Amino acid sequence: MNDLLLALIQAALILGLAPLVTGIIRKVKALLQSRRGPPVLQPYYDLRKLFRKSSVISSDASWITSVTPFVCMIAMMVAALLVPVFITASFGSLGDLIVVVYLFATARFFMALAALDAGSTFGGMGSSREMMISAIIEPAILLSIFSAALIAGTTDLAGISQVLVLGGTDLLRPTLFLAFAAFFIATLAENARIPFDNPATHLELTMIHEAMLLEYSGKQLALMEMASMTKLMLCITIAWSAFFPFGMATELSPLPVAVGLIAFLVKLLLFALAIALIESSMAKMRLFRLPNLLTGSFILAFLAVMSFYIL
Amino acid sequence: MNPKLMSEIVASMPDEIAKGIQKTGLREGGVWMTVDRDLLPKIAGHIHNSWGAALVSMHAVDNRFITSDFKLCVVLALKGQDDFVTLVASVDAKDPVFPSLTSEIFCANWYEREIHDMFGLRAKGHPDLRPLVLYDDWPEAAFPLRKDFPVDAKVPRVPRPYVFREVEGEGIFVVPVGPVHAGVIEPGHFRFSVAGEPIIDLEIRLGYAHKGIEKLSERLDYAKGVHLAERISGDNGFAHSLAYCQAIEALSSVSVPDRARYLRCVFAELERVHTHLGDVGGIALDTAFTIGAQHAFILRERMMDVNDLLTGSRFLRGVNCIGGVRKDIDEEGRSKLIERLVMVKLDYQEFYDDVTSTPSVMDRLETTGVLSCEAASDLNIVGPAGRASGVDRDVRRDHPYAGYRNLSFKVPVLRQGDVNARFQVKSEEIMESISIIEQAISNIPEGELRARVPVPAPGKTAMSLVESPRGELVHWIVAGDGSPFRHKIRDASFHNWRAMEVAVLGDIVPDFPLVNKSFGLSYAGNDL
Numbered sequence: 001m002n003d004l005l006l007a008l009i010q011a012a013l014i015l016g017l018a019p020l021v022t023g024i025i026r027k028v029k030a031l032l033q034s035r036r037g038p039p040v041l042q043p044y045y046d047l048r049k050l051f052r053k054s055s056v057i058s059s060d061a062s063w064i065t066s067v068t069p070f071v072c073m074i075a076m077m078v079a080a081l082l083v084p085v086f087i088t089a090s091f092g093s094l095g096d097l098i099v100v101v102y103l104f105a106t107a108r109f110f111m112a113l114a115a116l117d118a119g120s121t122f123g124g125m126g127s128s129r130e131m132m133i134s135a136i137i138e139p140a141i142l143l144s145i146f147s148a149a150l151i152a153g154t155t156d157l158a159g160i161s162q163v164l165v166l167g168g169t170d171l172l173r174p175t176l177f178l179a180f181a182a183f184f185i186a187t188l189a190e191n192a193r194i195p196f197d198n199p200a201t202h203l204e205l206t207m208i209h210e211a212m213l214l215e216y217s218g219k220q221l222a223l224m225e226m227a228s229m230t231k232l233m234l235c236i237t238i239a240w241s242a243f244f245p246f247g248m249a250t251e252l253s254p255l256p257v258a259v260g261l262i263a264f265l266v267k268l269l270l271f272a273l274a275i276a277l278i279e280s281s282m283a284k285m286r287l288f289r290l291p292n293l294l295t296g297s298f299i300l301a302f303l304a305v306m307s308f309y310i311l
Numbered sequence: 312m313n314p315k316l317m318s319e320i321v322a323s324m325p326d327e328i329a330k331g332i333q334k335t336g337l338r339e340g341g342v343w344m345t346v347d348r349d350l351l352p353k354i355a356g357h358i359h360n361s362w363g364a365a366l367v368s369m370h371a372v373d374n375r376f377i378t379s380d381f382k383l384c385v386v387l388a389l390k391g392q393d394d395f396v397t398l399v400a401s402v403d404a405k406d407p408v409f410p411s412l413t414s415e416i417f418c419a420n421w422y423e424r425e426i427h428d429m430f431g432l433r434a435k436g437h438p439d440l441r442p443l444v445l446y447d448d449w450p451e452a453a454f455p456l457r458k459d460f461p462v463d464a465k466v467p468r469v470p471r472p473y474v475f476r477e478v479e480g481e482g483i484f485v486v487p488v489g490p491v492h493a494g495v496i497e498p499g500h501f502r503f504s505v506a507g508e509p510i511i512d513l514e515i516r517l518g519y520a521h522k523g524i525e526k527l528s529e530r531l532d533y534a535k536g537v538h539l540a541e542r543i544s545g546d547n548g549f550a551h552s553l554a555y556c557q558a559i560e561a562l563s564s565v566s567v568p569d570r571a572r573y574l575r576c577v578f579a580e581l582e583r584v585h586t587h588l589g590d591v592g593g594i595a596l597d598t599a600f601t602i603g604a605q606h607a608f609i610l611r612e613r614m615m616d617v618n619d620l621l622t623g624s625r626f627l628r629g630v631n632c633i634g635g636v637r638k639d640i641d642e643e644g645r646s647k648l649i650e651r652l653v654m655v656k657l658d659y660q661e662f663y664d665d666v667t668s669t670p671s672v673m674d675r676l677e678t679t680g681v682l683s684c685e686a687a688s689d690l691n692i693v694g695p696a697g698r699a700s701g702v703d704r705d706v707r708r709d710h711p712y713a714g715y716r717n718l719s720f721k722v723p724v725l726r727q728g729d730v731n732a733r734f735q736v737k738s739e740e741i742m743e744s745i746s747i748i749e750q751a752i753s754n755i756p757e758g759e760l761r762a763r764v765p766v767p768a769p770g771k772t773a774m775s776l777v778e779s780p781r782g783e784l785v786h787w788i789v790a791g792d793g794s795p796f797r798h799k800i801r802d803a804s805f806h807n808w809r810a811m812e813v814a815v816l817g818d819i820v821p822d823f824p825l826v827n828k829s830f831g832l833s834y835a836g837n838d839l
Contacts, residue, residue, distance in 0.1 A: 033605040125820065128507075179684045195671060198599040202494040205486075206597075206821040284599035284673040287508060287821045 002252070007091035011080035017068035018226070019043035021272050028276035029200075036218035043229065058118035058147045058215060060107060065215065068114035069223035075107040076230040084241050086260035088162040088247040096155040100238065100303050102140065105189065107227060108134055115212035122204045123277035126211025133196065133208065136294040142183040143301035147175050149309050157238070168246075175308045180243040182301035184274075187235040189257065189294060191228065194279040196290055204285070233235045236271045240264070317342045317390075323361060339561065340774050341395035348383070348400045348409050354397055355385045356415025356705070363390035365704065366691055367776065368785045369412070369422035370799040371430045373458045375404045381432055383409055385419075386774065386787065393710050395774070402432055411437040418691040418806060429456035429525075444518040444838055447473055455526055462526050478504035478512045488819065490519045497834030501823075508819040513812050528798040529791065533559050533633055533714040533766070536795065539553045540786070541628050542835030544802055546589070549582040550779030551836075552631040552801070554786040557712060557775035561735045562767035562790050568634065568759040571635030572714040576751045577648075578627050579713065580744040581776070584655070585614040586780035587695075587737045587744075590831040594734055595666055597825045598675040608663045610655050617651045620644065636760025645752055652745050663738055676731035680826030682814040684726055692810045694782015694803045696830050699736045701730035706778035718750050728814075730829040766793060779803055781833060802836030 007011035023040040030037020057065055077098045081091040112130055115123035149155045151171055164171055165235075189196045192209030213224050241248065244271060248265025249256035285293065314337060314828040331350025336343050346354050358364050364387035381402040381408040388395055402409050411434035412419040423434035424443035431454040434440065442449065448468040454460060479483075484505055490498035498519035504512040524543055528536055540555035541548040553575055560567060568576075592607030615625040616688060622630050622638045630638050640648065666672050682692070687700035697704060705722040707715045723739040725732040767773075774787045783804030787796040807830060815826050 029601065033601050035605065035610065120486075123490075124484075125486070194599050198600070201369075201599065202492075203597065203824040204489065204493055205823050280602045282600070282669065283595075283675050285671060286675060287819055290672070 003089050003093075004091055006087055006089045006194060006252070007081045009150045010083070010085040010087070010090065011077065013085050013239060014080040014083065014233050015077065015226075015230055017268070018229040019047060021233055021236065022065050022229045024269070024272045025279070028273060029280055030279040034130045043225075044170060047222050047226060050225065051219055053218035055218035056217070057220075057222040058095045058120075062217070064110070066119045066220070067116050067292045068131045068215070069220040069227070071110040072107040072227035073223045073230075074105065075103040076234065078226045079234055080230065082157060083124065083237050084158045084161050084245070084248065085237055086264045087252065087257060088245065089252075090156075090158040091186075092156040092158050097149065097157050097160075097238075097242070098142070098155060100157070101141055101145070104231065105134070105138065107231070111212050111224075114214070118215045118239065120215060122214050124206075126208055126214075129208045130212060133189055133290060136291055136298065137189045140182055140294060140298040140301050141190070144179040144186065144299065144306060145242060145308045147179040147304035147308055148299065150305065151175060157241060160249055161241045162250060164243075164245050165250055167247050173307070174311060175304045176243050178300050178304035178307060180239065182297045183235075183243065184303060185293065185297035185300070186277070187232075187239060188278070189290070189297075190235055191232045192274055195282055195285040195293070197285050231306060236304070237264075239271065251278045261289050316394070318394075318814045320358060320362065321744050324354065324357050327511060328357055338772075339564075340741050340772070341389075343397050343399065345399050348402055351383065351398060351400045352410050352412045352415045355387065355412055357551060357577065358387050358389075358396055364388055364391070364396065366418055366422075367395065367783070368774075368787055368801045369419055369426070369428045370787065370797075370800060370801075371402070371432055371456075371755075372789060372797045373456065376458055380404055381407065381430060383426075383432070384787070385412070386785075388710070388776075396739045397774075399628050403463050407432045408435050409433075413437055415688045418809075422808065428438045428454075428583070430454050431457065433563050435682065439646055441473060442471070442518070444521045446518065446521070447471055449799055455523060460526075462523070462530055464829045473516070474514075475502055476504075476512065476514050480506070480511075482506055484818075500615050503820060503823070505820055508821070508822060510815050510818055510823070513823075515812055517808065517834060518838050520835045522839070524839045525798050525800060528795055528800075530794055532794050532829075536798070537631055537633060538629075541631070542798075542817055543800060543839065544781075544804075544833040545780060546586050546626065546781075547582065547779040547784070547802070547836065549578050549627040549630065549835065550777045550784060551786070551802075553579060553713070554629050554775045554777040555788075557777070558773045558786045558788045559767065560762075560764060561773035561775060562771050562788060565634060565762050565764045567635050567713075568762055569714070569756040570639075570758040571760050571762075573755045574636045574638070574640065574760070575631070575713040576715060576718060577748050577755075578622070578630055579639065580751075581614065581621075582627055583744045583780040584641055584741055584748075585611050585618070586831075587741045588614060588659075590828070591662075591666075591734060591737055591741075593670065593828045594676070594730065594825065596603055597828045600666070600669065602673045603662060603666050603669070603672070606658070606665065610658055610662065613651060613655060617648055618775065620647060632761060632823050634764040635759070639759070639760055640752065640755075648752060649749065652748060656745050657743065658794075659738075659741060666734075673731070675822075675825060676734055677729060679730045680814045680818060680829060682728040682810050684728065686813045687728065687810065690809050690813070691806050692782075693806050694778070695736045695740060696807050696810060697782060698722065698724045699732035701726040704775045704783070706783045710776050712775070712777065714751060714826075717754075718747050728827055733829040769796065781831065781836075782807065784836075800839055802819050802839075804832040804834075804837040806839055807832055 023043045027037050027040050084090045112127040115127045153162040186239035197208040324803035331347035334345040367386040367388045369385045375383050383400045385398040426432050428445045448470050450469040453466045486503040488501040490500045500516040502514045511614050540552040543551045588611035592604045596604035619625045621644050682700045687702050703724045720743045723736050769792050771790045784800040784803050786793045787799040
C-alpha cells in the first residue's frame with residue numbers, strides 16, 4: 001500500500017515537473033542565443049491554452065487518430081508509476097524496466113500509425129524516419145539498462161536504485177559510466193533533440209518527431225505535447241535512478257526524503273543544462289549519419305555489459 | 312561600343328543566318344539589330360555560343376496600336392566587354408507565333424513561357440509551354456500585358472489543370488510541399504519525387520505571388536514608379552529602385568551628380584550586407600546551429616539599425632529618386648557608419664570562425680546541394696549563387712554603374728558549387744561590401760544630391776543592369792506618355808530558381824531547406 005502511495009506521489013511529481021524541464025531547456029537555450037526567451041513556465045501556459053481549444057480532425061482519419069493521444073499519455077502515466085524519483089520505491093509489482101521501454105515503444109507505434117492515418121506526406125516521412133531511428137535506439141536502451149540490472153541483480157527499477165544506493169561507491173564501476181553515456185545518447189534520440197532532430201524547427205521537410213504531430217490540434221495536441229514532455233522527464237529520471245541514484249532515500253523518513261528530493265532536483269537541472277548546451281553548440285546531423293551515432297550508443301552499451309563480466 | 316566590333320559580329324555569321332539581319336544600328340545601350348522572326352533563334356544562338364554572350368533578358372512589347380505588330384527583344388551581354396546586343400524581331404499580330412530559342416539558348420525556356428502567358432505569343436518548338444506566372448484558374452485567352460487588356464479587368468475563373476512532371480518507378484513517392492508553408496516565407500510549390508529519402512526529381516511551381524507589377528508600372532508616372540520598384544522584392548528594394556532610376560535617367564540622357572553616385576554605392580552595399588547577413592544566418596539556422604544563427608541575425612539587425620539612422624528606413628525605402636538620392640550622409644552619420652562597420656566586421660569574423668570551426672555544421676554544408684559549373688553556365692545563374700559555381704560575372708565590375716568605376720573590390724569566385732561555396736562567397740562579399748562602403752564614404756565628392764530630370768520623350772528605350780544582393784537584375788523601359796509604355800523587370804531569382812531543380816538532385820529531402828536557403832531566392836521578384 002505504501003509503495004502504491006509513493007509511486008503515485010512520484011508519478012505526480014514527474015507529470016507535474018515535465019513542462020518545467022522543457023521550459024528550462026528552452027530558457028537556457030534562449031539565454032545562450034542572447035535572447036530573452038519565453039518565461040520558464042511557458043509550456044504550462046501553452047498546455048492550458050491548447051486544452052481549452054477544440055481539435056480539428058481530418059475527414060480521412062480513422063479511430064487511430066483519436067485514440068493515439070490517449071494511448072501515448074496513458075503509456076507515459078503508467079511508466080511514471082514504475083520509476084523511482086526521490087525514494088527507492090515504485091509500483092514494481094506492475095512491471096519492471098523492460099515494461100517501461102516497451103511502454104515507450106507502444107506510444108511510438110501508435111504515434112507512427114496516427115501520422116500515417118490521415119495520409120499527409122509529412123506524417124509519412126516522419127513515421128518512416130522515426131521507425132528507422134527507433135529500430136537502432138531500442139537495443140541500445142535495453143542493453144544499457146541491462147548492465148545496471150546485472151550489477152543490481154534485478155530488473156526492477158526501484159530494486160536497482162536500492163542496491164546502488166546501499167552499495168555506495170563500491171558499486172561505482174566503469175560499467176555504470178559506459179551505460180550512462182549510452183543511455184544519454186539514446187535519450188537525445190528518443191526525445192527528438194539535436195543532433196537527431198530539431199524541436200524548434202518549422203521546416204516540415206527536416207522534421208522527425210514534429211512531423212508526426214502536424215495533424216494534431218487543440219486538446220489532442222496538448223496530450224501529445226504533454227506525453228513527449230513527460231517522456232523526456234522519464235528518460236532523465238531513469239538515467240539518474242538506474243545509473244547514479246545516489247542521494248535517493250531508502251526509507252520513508254523526513255530527512256532522507258528531503259535529501260532525495262533536493263538531489264533529484266539538482267540532477268534534473270544538470271541534465272536539462274547538458275541538453276541545452278549540446279543543442280546550442282552543435283548542428284543537427286544529416287539524416288543518414290544518425291545511425292552512426294546511434295550505433296556508437298549501442299557499442300557503449302555493449303561495452304558496459306562486457307566490462308561487467310571482465311572487470 | 313565600337314563599330315568595328317559590330318561589323319565583326321555580323322561578319323562572323325554564316326551567310327544563311329546573316330541574311331536574316333534587316334537593320335543594324337548603334338545606340339547608347341550597344342548594338343540594335345532588327346532581325347527576321349524566323350532566323351531569330353539562329354542569330355541569337357550564334358552570338359550566344361560563338362561570342363560567349365549571356366542572355367540578359369528576353370521579352371515582348373505590344374506594339375499593335377503603333378506598328379501593328381508585337382516586338383520580341385532578346386538582350387545579350389557580350390563576354391568581357393561592357394556591351395550589349397539587342398535583337399528585335401517583329402511578330403505578326405494575326406499570327407502570334409515565333410520559333411523557340413530554347414534549343415539554342417537553354418535559359419530562354421522560362422522567358423518564352425512568360426511571354427506566352429503574358430502576351431499570348433507562342434514559341435514554336437518549345438518543349439514545355441505550361442503557364443509559368445499565371446494562376447491555375449486564369450482563362451486561356453486573357454493576356455495581361457497586351458495593351459487592350461485593362462489593368463483593372465476582372466477575369467472569370469476557369470479551372471485549368473496543371474500537369475506536373477511524373478516520375479514513375481517502384482517505390483517512387485511524390486512529396487508535394489507548399490504553396491503554403493509552416494514558416495513565414497513566401498508561397499511556392501515544390502513537388503519532390505523521392506525514392507525513400509533521396510530526391511529523384513524536383514519540380515518548382517511559382518507564380519503565386521504574381522501581382523501584375525509590370526502592368527501596374529505602365530500607368531504610374533515615373534516618380535511614383537520609383538516607389539513601385541522599391542516594393543518589387545522586399546529586401547532588394549534599393550537595387551530595384553536604383554535600376555529603375557538609372558533607366559529613366561538614361562531615357563532622359565541626364566547624368567547624376569557624383570555625390571549621388573557615391574551615395575548610391577554606399578546604400579546599395581548596405582543593402583547587400585544586411586541581405587547577405589540574413590542569408591548566412593539562415594544557413595546556420597537551417598542546420599539547427601542556433602547560436603551562430605542568432606549571432607548573424609544580431610549583426611543584421613545592427614546593419615538595419617544603421618540604415619534607419621542614416622535614412623529613416625530600415626529597408627532603405629524612399630532613398631532613391633530619379634536624378635539622384637534624397638538622403639545625404641553628414642559628418643556625424645559618416646562617423647557612426649564607419650564605427651558600426653568596424654564593429655560588424657570584427658563580429659562577423661567571430662561568427663565566421665564559429666561556423667567554420669564547428670565540424671557538425673561544416674559536415675552539413677559541404678557537398679550538399681552541388682550545382683556544377685556546367686549547369687550554372689547553361690542556366691545562366693547570376694549573382695553569388697553563380698559565382699559559387701564558377702560563373703565569373705558581376706555587374707558592378709563588368710558593366711559599372713553609379714560610382715563603382717572608381718572603387719576597387721574583389722569578386723570572389725569558387726567552383727565547388729555546394730552550400731559551403733555559396734556561404735563562403737557571401738561571407739567574402741560581406742567583407743568586400745564593407746570595404747566598398749569605407750572607400751566610397753571617405754572619398755565622397757561634394758556637390759548636389761540630385762539632378763533635374765526632364766520627362767523622357769515617348770518612344771525612347773533604355774535599360775539598366777544592377778547587381779542586387781541576389782545577382783544581376785534588369786529594368787528595361789520604353790518611354791511612354793508620362794509613364795513607361797513597357798517596363799520589363801527581371802529579378803535575379805528568375806534565372807536562379809531553376810538552379811535549385813538541378814542542385815538538389817541526389818540530395819536527401821531533409822537537406823532541401825538548407826539548399827533552398829543557400830540560394831536565398833525571392834518569390835515576389837520572380838512572380839512580379
